[in-house]
Amino acid sequence: MKGTMRKVSALMLALVMVLAMAIPSSTSYAAGEQVKITVLATSDMHGRIYPWDYAIDSATDNTGFAKAYSVVKEVRAENPNTILIDNGDTIQDNMASLFNNEEIHPMIQAMNMMDYDAWTLGNHEFNFGLDVLGRAIKGSEAPILAANIYKADGTRFVNPYMIKEIQGVKVAIVGMITHHIPRWEASTPKNFEGLTFVDPAEETKKVLAELDGKADVIIGSYHLGEEGEYGAVGLAEIAKAHPQFTAMIAGHAHSDIPGKDVNGVLLVEPKNNGNKVSRIDLTLEQKDGKWIVVDKASKNIDTKTYPSDVEMEAAFKAYHDKAREEVNVVIGKVTANFLDQVDVLPGIPTAQVQDTALVDFINEVQMHYTGADISAAALFDSKSNVLAGDFKKKDVANIYKYENTLMAVKVNGKELKEYMEAYAGKYFNTYKPGDVTISFDPNIRGYNFDMFAGVDYQIDISKPVGERIVNLTFKGKPVTDEIEFTLALNNYRFGGLSKDGIIKESNKVYDSYEKFGDDGRVRDLIVKYVQEKETIMPTTDNNWKIIGADLNHPLKDKVYEMVKKGELKIPTSEDGRTPNVKALNVNDLIKEGKLAADSGSKPVPVSITKAPIVPAANVTYTVKAGDMLWKIAKQFGIDLKKLAEFNQLKNANMIFPGQVLSIPQP
Template identity: 45%
Template sequence: MKLYNTFVLLLAASSGYARIIKKCMKKDPNFSYTKSGDIVISEPIDRNNVTITIAATSDMHGRIYPWEYAIDEADNDAGFALTDTVVSKIKEDYPNTLLMDVGDLLQGNSAELFIKYYTHPTVQALNLLKYDVWIPGNHEFNYGLSFLQRNLKHFNGRVVCSNIKYADSLKYYLLPYQIYSISGVRVAIVGATAPHIKQWEASNPDHFKNLEFLDPIESLKTTIKAIKGKYDILVGAVHISRNGEYEAEGKTGAFQIAEAIPEFDVIIAGHEHATYCDKINDTWVLEPGRYGSHVAFTKFDLVKENDHWKIVNIEAENIGTNGVTPSQRVMEKFKWVHEQSLADANEIVGKVDADFIEGVDYITSKSKVTTMPRAQIEDTALMDLINEVQTYYAKSEISTAALFNNNQNLKAGDFKRKDVAFIYKYDNTLMGINIKGENLLKYMEWTVGYYQTVKEGDVTIAFNPDFRSYNYDMLSGIQYEIDLSEPEGRRIKNVTFNGKKIDPNATYKLALNNYRFGTLTSNGWATEADVYYSSVNDPKPTIRDFIAKYTQEVLGGTISPKCDHNWKIVGLPKSFNDPATIAKIKSGEIKIPRSSDGRTPNVEPVRKI
């Protein structure tokens, strides 16, 4: 037999068959998510009525303990330790409960410390708490496919998403749906995620290699058509904001999905970090906030008619976690994660010799913003520091950065890693690109769309509630003015570089984070060919890493506030900062409105009294 096998191999090698055999033996290089098939959670019951419930979390962003490591303080409405208490009570009251997470699990709150672990602690938490379903969010792709796919496999439940396919084969990347049998009732979960992941991960194409992110409505429709007649309850689980975003705004959000696909009995959403529970036509659409502040809860009452289950009542609400007792099993199981995160947060990287922003709130001068963040009204030493670091390591002429936390500041004293995380919330990487002056100006006009146009009688500057604050960037290396008396698209004035007017045809070197690069490429203001530097392959690639490194290696361990006041807002009315009206704001008699989701302060100007 051995002689025969040797002969066959020699024949193949000598006759050209080796190439054919090799091709036949070649494995599919794509990741294969092999879990499939309907799941029976509980056997059919011998009665004609039943209650099924769905509990869901979303946008946990690394929160296991109720603790915010960037400020090293307890967070009384965050973490799996709190959501588990709420879910355990739900399961006690309603044994027929399905539990799911709607994405953005693996990033945030020191989650990056555990990337190299065989199974990330947050996925360990899903398994401990017996989650049935996980919908991937956009931040799941932040650390590359190898990390993500390892954790997808290690999750004991099912990962569901209908709008991600392989570009070469058009096969589904994950399960488009999952059907569960609960007391004989067939519950179908159909998932989708935000379709802009390529844009957000544009600086790291390997993070979405060979993947296509498709229109969620069309993908959901196709999936639902394929399972027609196979479910009694149809649940949409979408990591998509209420009304979509960018070019899809008002087209493919969770509300538009409910309108386009009335077959859904409920849609549980994520991504927006908002807390809402609304009915769109006959479909409940709800989102449980962020970090574990709420658990989305939906209750279905069904009766059996002609041997088929029929929904007779649906109730939906978001159950808050503030004030609940933390789950002991979570606190015990993940004590090591908490301790390791605390140790990292309190590592000293340098000294701060003076406060960077005096009066973080523009009107009250307090350290917590209740009116307007000073750093978005005037140039500050804090934003200049971030841009200084980016300029240095990207070897650029110009830099751009955003205020990720309205309250961020550096106070005199020890400079710890938690302070770095506080002033730079995300673990973005650094890039340097060549950009034409014309495109630089277009980008600048786009980013100041964060402001509303002012008019006479306005006492305060108002922000655009439809423009996220993390998209408003402040630039260094150039001088410029923002004229808020002008409409969007005509506000950037008097832009100079080294004392000369910006040349639309000249090329400038711009430092920016990887997410903003995605914005520029999606708008046609930059391409991959314009990249001259990317930190993604550096041993410590994040802008947070560079801030710590710059403090230690360039500044000698001590940072001091410096502000060059290279930009300012102009075109303000005479009524701006009217003393009498400002006094009433300070006293609390006049409240400055916030956006409905609470994420954007100051969305309407206060008028002169």
């Protein structure tokens, strides 16, 4: 009986083969025939499934996979030939680390549910070590891409690319990652142990050679910004050099790029957190037996106008509830608001133009655990604040959004000043006569503006970049090149300064990861510190200030009033990530017709006097509402004219709340 069945099976197989040879191949296409393919991309989702910001425990209307999923469903219904790609920085931030020990991370589960075709790794995927990343990779149903990561044996860590065939069209998706991970993870080398990161510009040449003749369409999914970092080229330069790409998806920079042509390559970036979904539409046509791209177009779809997918919300409700419960745990009390006003003016963050209790508190924590003489910290979110009342875990995530660990290193005065010039002095645009606001360099992110505790200093923005840190003192004495300190800073900055040769990695004296393990992140230390203190009283030491800018133009109040009313806008960078990138200048506003030139207020050049040398025993006073300069002078027993001259005030009647005055000493 079994023999008979084998004979029948053999006969059936032969018949199928004959029929297959007789039927024309389904992959044979007539000349002029067209296929339309859509590529959708997300990037830098940073732990967001629900449209919810756990740092403030509040709903958002344009973030999360659940929002993006509604876009994806709509587009797939319109065109089944749709490819879905995520461009990395997926499992970090927004309380995602709470689920690092899950067998399959919720963010990976969400991508599986959405049926992603590819996932390119981002630099923040390496924040938690290779065990966490390994579980994420294992749990992903989508192929993992990053061509430029190599293991010690010379093989690639994950896939360099994938090829998906759609109606006979072979679409290659190439994945790359920024190669600066060793720079940022320098303090935790186990996070990338045994891995080498190759410059994506160089690796692109290799991958394109490997793909030669294998694909009709090549899509680049690069966790890399349009512009480069640390002297390396960005994605725009790579696209310009390789027109073989049909389109390229940028990431990492959190930019909104709906589409731009770079030497024939269509370049897009979908911002971050699910705020946008990039859509690329390709039309291909058969010509001479080949598929040729005859049309391509792109746009960024704003998720704000889409509902949050109810199916996804239901699937992840338990995770959402757990995250909300965690962030609302009370860890202590706060006696007063850290900031009375988040913005000096709408669009100008207070904490980036003057010393505040907010950054002083972060530095206080860092100095407490390291025992360092000096500490440096940046404010990662310019809208951060902590209000009087309960201090909750979400407040920690609000003021310190990244997963950095804490380091301390021995430095001398020369190294300290070089660091300060690079990460404090160069952040500001140079003052010009007529400016009534202080502004920031549009090419520098706020997280690269460090504020220092333990030293007193001034930033003279009338001076050239590299010469702006003046009157630098430590315990009342000028800082010389030879004097040595212990400096506290996060691992991200430690790695960058080491790579730049500003500090020596061998001079490391403290590492919170070595001391506390996975509980050694700065966030964890802030929680620990608050729990130990129980009650936090915000204080500001006013140890730094910006000088070299005479903002007291007679029309300053008028300009400020116009900003508050919305009649004037504080300019932001093109990608929206850096606020306040150009000073409001009275002379310019008059020329542009935006400001009436009252009699006696014609634009005239204003001379700038050199920054005064502040004595070692410097005393400062922060102006409060209702203060008058003559009252302050009387309070300190000094001459009004002397006080005005010492602070370079052209008009003694024009001071403003929050302004820090230096009080001359006998």
